[in-house]
Amino acid sequence: MGSWEIVEKRGSEDIAVVYLLRSRMDDGVFIECVESLDPPVPPEEKWVITLSSQKGCPAGCSFCDASFYYRGNLSEAELLDQLRVIVDRHGGDGRLDSEKIKLHLARMGEPSFNDNVPGFLEEVKSRYPGVRFVPAIATIGPAGREEWFERLKRLKDEYFGEGFFQLQFSLNTTDERYRNKMMPAKKMTFREISLLGDRWVVNRDRKVTLNFALHADAPFDAGRIAGSFSPSSFLVKLTPMNPTRAASASGMESDIGFDGSVSERVLGEIGRLERAGFEVIVSIGSMEEILTGSNCGQLAFARGGHETRDGGRRVIIGDGGASGEKSSDDSRI
Numbered sequence: 001m002g003s004w005e006i007v008e009k010r011g012s013e014d015i016a017v018v019y020l021l022r023s024r025m026d027d028g029v030f031i032e033c034v035e036s037l038d039p040p041v042p043p044e045e046k047w048v049i050t051l052s053s054q055k056g057c058p059a060g061c062s063f064c065d066a067s068f069y070y071r072g073n074l075s076e077a078e079l080l081d082q083l084r085v086i087v088d089r090h091g092g093d094g095r096l097d098s099e100k101i102k103l104h105l106a107r108m109g110e111p112s113f114n115d116n117v118p119g120f121l122e123e124v125k126s127r128y129p130g131v132r133f134v135p136a137i138a139t140i141g142p143a144g145r146e147e148w149f150e151r152l153k154r155l156k157d158e159y160f161g162e163g164f165f166q167l168q169f170s171l172n173t174t175d176e177r178y179r180n181k182m183m184p185a186k187k188m189t190f191r192e193i194s195l196l197g198d199r200w201v202v203n204r205d206r207k208v209t210l211n212f213a214l215h216a217d218a219p220f221d222a223g224r225i226a227g228s229f230s231p232s233s234f235l236v237k238l239t240p241m242n243p244t245r246a247a248s249a250s251g252m253e254s255d256i257g258f259d260g261s262v263s264e265r266v267l268g269e270i271g272r273l274e275r276a277g278f279e280v281i282v283s284i285g286s287m288e289e290i291l292t293g294s295n296c297g298q299l300a301f302a303r304g305g306h307e308t309r310d311g312g313r314r315v316i317i318g319d320g321g322a323s324g325e326k327s328s329d330d331s332r333i
């Protein structure tokens with residue numbers, strides 16, 4: 001029967017379907033997951049699955065709807081059951097034969113807070129032999145989780161090498177003080193992230209992504225990036241600040257439009273980054289997808305109000321599976 005019951009399903013099979021799941025064991029617990037495509041790329045080539053790693057989130061980022069409640073980590077079994085909610089819907093339709101299935105831990109929760117995530121990914125590898133999953137971890141880079149990242153690196157090296165793993169640090173600004181204001185949890189410094197990334201990338205691994213969901217007030221300085229990170233280990237991805245409820249309440253206005261437009265100040269910094277040798281990608285989610293409520297926490301928040309009171313630059317438009325600051329797909333990175 002599994003850990004989860006689908007209580008709401010929203011969206012279109014052609015673009016993105018968001019599921020609101022209610023725990024069968026834990027009263028008042030809701031999580032969300034998403035499956036999406038990346039038109040015009042056909043499903044046989046790419047399918048994106050975005051999962052929650054926690055029941056809500058304790059990090060309290062000012063722009064994110066996932067942190068309105070927190071009820072703990074998903075167990076390994078709950079993570080697997082969440083994946084099955086999506087995968088089992090496609091039994092026999094060939095979707096699991098897709099050339100690439102992006103498996104994002106980028107919905108509700110900070111994945112590095114959950115010690116069950118590496119074991120879950122290992123289990124996925126053994127339960128779905130031959131399926132071309134590409135795990136993608138989007139993290140704010142919490143401090144004190146070095147062991148977790150080491151374990152993840154060992155897992156990547158053993159099972160998902162040669163470009164089959166994506167790691168993204170969601171920085172969102174180049175100013176450490178402003179970063180703390182947006183993301184108040186204690187975090188690794190740029191220096192610590194830089195050292196980790198330099199060790200992370202071996203052989204034909206994908207570079208580590210530095211993600212900036214930029215809004216107009218967030219300091220963004222190419223010199224700070226170039227002075228802290230190596231372009232041989234890191235690339236830079238710019239995304240719009242998705243219109244979450246929390247972002248609107250904080251008065252954040254995106255510096256990048258959903259039509260691909262980029263403000264003058266950001267364009268200037270992109271040029272500086274490129275001259276410093278960085279690959280820069282501007283990645284735009286689909287507004288249609290956002291209108292389905294596919295930013296992290298949106299559906300669960302809506303439900304929570306009633307039932308959980310206790311508790312060379314590429315510009316890519318139309319990525320699948322967007323979430324708060326963590327846009328989901330990095331081939332686009």
Ligand code: SF4
Nearest residue numbers: 057059061064067109
């Ligand atoms: S952005 Fe990520 S880490 Fe921050 S509150 Fe949302 S889910 Fe948690």
